[in-house]
Amino acid sequence: MPPKFSLEMHEATIFANCLDSQKRTSPCEAACPAGMPIQKMNTLIKENRMEEALQFIRSRNPLSSITGRVCSHPCETGCNRNEFDQGLSIRALERYPSDHADRTALSRPRKKEATGKKVAVIGSGPAGMTCAYFSALLGNEVTVFEASPFLGGMPRIGIPDFRLPKHVVDREIGQILGLGIEARTNTAVGRDVSLESLLSQYDACLIAAGAWKERTLDLPGGDMALSGFSFLKEANLGRRENPGKRVVIIGGGGVAFDCAFTAKRLGAEEVHVICVEGPSAMCAPQDDIVQAKEEGIAIHHSSAASRIVGRQSRATGVEFSGISDFHFDDCGKLIVDPGSNPKKTLKADAVIFAVGVEPDLSQIDPQNRIRTTARKTIEVHPITMATSLDRVFAAGDVVTGPSTVAQAVGGGRFAAVAINNRLMGLGQDQGIRIVVNDQGKPAFRENRGTAGQHVVKYEEMMNLDSFEKKKRPETVRLPLPKSITCLDEIDKGLRPEDAMAEAERCFHCGHCQLCGNCVEDCPGYVLAMTDNGPKVVYPEECWHCGNCRISCPSAAVSYEFPISMLV
Numbered sequence: 001m002p003p004k005f006s007l008e009m010h011e012a013t014i015f016a017n018c019l020d021s022q023k024r025t026s027p028c029e030a031a032c033p034a035g036m037p038i039q040k041m042n043t044l045i046k047e048n049r050m051e052e053a054l055q056f057i058r059s060r061n062p063l064s065s066i067t068g069r070v071c072s073h074p075c076e077t078g079c080n081r082n083e084f085d086q087g088l089s090i091r092a093l094e095r096y097p098s099d100h101a102d103r104t105a106l107s108r109p110r111k112k113e114a115t116g117k118k119v120a121v122i123g124s125g126p127a128g129m130t131c132a133y134f135s136a137l138l139g140n141e142v143t144v145f146e147a148s149p150f151l152g153g154m155p156r157i158g159i160p161d162f163r164l165p166k167h168v169v170d171r172e173i174g175q176i177l178g179l180g181i182e183a184r185t186n187t188a189v190g191r192d193v194s195l196e197s198l199l200s201q202y203d204a205c206l207i208a209a210g211a212w213k214e215r216t217l218d219l220p221g222g223d224m225a226l227s228g229f230s231f232l233k234e235a236n237l238g239r240r241e242n243p244g245k246r247v248v249i250i251g252g253g254g255v256a257f258d259c260a261f262t263a264k265r266l267g268a269e270e271v272h273v274i275c276v277e278g279p280s281a282m283c284a285p286q287d288d289i290v291q292a293k294e295e296g297i298a299i300h301h302s303s304a305a306s307r308i309v310g311r312q313s314r315a316t317g318v319e320f321s322g323i324s325d326f327h328f329d330d331c332g333k334l335i336v337d338p339g340s341n342p343k344k345t346l347k348a349d350a351v352i353f354a355v356g357v358e359p360d361l362s363q364i365d366p367q368n369r370i371r372t373t374a375r376k377t378i379e380v381h382p383i384t385m386a387t388s389l390d391r392v393f394a395a396g397d398v399v400t401g402p403s404t405v406a407q408a409v410g411g412g413r414f415a416a417v418a419i420n421n422r423l424m425g426l427g428q429d430q431g432i433r434i435v436v437n438d439q440g441k442p443a444f445r446e447n448r449g450t451a452g453q454h455v456v457k458y459e460e461m462m463n464l465d466s467f468e469k470k471k472r473p474e475t476v477r478l479p480l481p482k483s484i485t486c487l488d489e490i491d492k493g494l495r496p497e498d499a500m501a502e503a504e505r506c507f508h509c510g511h512c513q514l515c516g517n518c519v520e521d522c523p524g525y526v527l528a529m530t531d532n533g534p535k536v537v538y539p540e541e542c543w544h545c546g547n548c549r550i551s552c553p554s555a556a557v558s559y560e561f562p563i564s565m566l567v
């Protein structure tokens with residue numbers, strides 16, 4: 001078979017795997033849980049076409065200002081450029097058009113004609129709001145039910161301002177609501193309205209209530225510790241004062257480090273984090289570990305607390321020791337092998353537990369009709385996102401357990417299409433392909449198959465001669481010590497010139513960039529270049545020499561060798 005060319009995407013679609021013309025892709029796109037069109041975004045940023053870049057981004061992720069700040073960026077870990085010089089700064093690139101595109105010049109996606117169907121979304125976090133966004137685009141009437149007074153879930157309430165300012169969350173939520181979505185705050189399902197009554201008024205219901213129930217540690221004196229989420233929430237709402245000179249946080253995830261950074265900014269002079277993980281296996285993102293070192297936060301690795309010391313119901317210290325090993329059981333409970341290490345005591349004016357969260361369905365489903373797992377997450381069908389209760393679907397942390405915003409965005413997008421399929425009476429294999437065209441109007445076509453894409457590895461990139469080695473740029477950051485004396489956002493993002501230069505470093509792994517090398521290097525003149533990429537014009541003349549594949553800087557060419565060449 002003559003070569004096949006995997007092309008850059010030219011339409012903003014909500015599923016990549018619908019594209020027959022894109023059989024190959026990059027490790028960054030394969031690793032992004034939100035399904036971001038990273039390569040197209042890089043192309044448009046490089047050309048300073050920020051509004052179009054944002055339009056493509058929003059065809060997959062309506063919360064890119066949030067993920068562009070707080071995502072743990074698995075895309076960057078997978079980037080092929082890591083093997084060449086340094087991986088691309090993809091998260092910062094995603095943030096750039098999200099912050100700098102002229103949103104007034106952005107054509108608002110037009111909704112599909114009304115389906116007459118009504119969808120209730122429980123929870124206004126990333127999964128719920130993403131599902132609401134895509135459900136509304138699909139023509140459904142959507143109402144979001146939120147128990148708290150604020151829309152936005154964990155990013156709005158639990159992530160500190162110095163990482164994610166509230167106005168950024170509010171802007172994204174505002175754009176989603178602009179599609180005509182109704183939001184009812186201070187309305188807890190199970191307290192103010194029952195699930196049954198929602199099911200009697202709506203055609204489908206998505207549970208995206210997140211994971212808010214804090215786990216605690218069964219330690220002597222544990223009742224004197226503060227809860228991590230409450231601490232962050234109170235601080236976020238401006239209701240928490242200096243917790244004291246010395247603060248000890250127990251836990252090793254992102255929430256523990258957010259508590260540590262917040263305590264510093266509220267005036268704590270000495271902050272310690274005690275965690276069971278060793279330095280190479282931390283749950284918290286690497287960025288947090290680096291920041292902790294910069295801010296002088298002491299991390300006690302491979303250690304566990306055994307007692308909270310206190311006086312008159314106030315914590316005054318933590319007794320802890322090094323451990324031999326730890327694991328989590330099937331229910332997600334931490335099991336520690338303490339070994340025989342000597343005990344030490346840290347003095348503290350406040351002790352904070354940040355040892356994880358889990359979903360809590362006791363209010364939404366008091367009769368336990370929705371099947372859950374040992375980890376208390378909701379069991380869903382992996383394709384239909386349906387729970388064991390008819391017309392009830394679930395997505396986000398309530399399904400995956402505590403996870404990233406990007407994961408919740410991906411789940412919410414998937415749920416919107418799955419719910420729509422169910423409401424429209426489509427089978428599981430009849431996914432809808434949604435195209436947002438140049439004018440920002442969604443068009444709809446039937447899915448034409450979802451064959452998996454090949455993920456291009458660095459070893460497959462055979463012609464990188466046109467790329468120079470270049471460092472990735474630093475983002476602008478609030479300098480120390482100013483950054484720890486206020487709650488201002490620390491990371492200000494990329495400078496304009498750096499954003500465009502950084503986007504230019506992308507190899508575009510697996511997507512043709514129309515360079516024409518293949519056409520030039522084909523000895524049999526089998527190929528011709530068109531506006532839509534290279535075309536095989538004389539297929540019978542191709543003798544599978546591989547020149548086009550070798551010369552392609554993006555490894556966008558694939559072959560199926562004829563059987564006669566393989567035997």
Ligand code: SF4
Nearest residue numbers: 032067071075091406
């Ligand atoms: S959402 Fe996260 S994983 Fe996806 S492109 Fe953005 S930073 Fe990368």
Ligand code: SF4
Nearest residue numbers: 028079080506507509
């Ligand atoms: S070089 Fe570009 S396309 Fe390739 S993995 Fe990195 S960001 Fe993705």
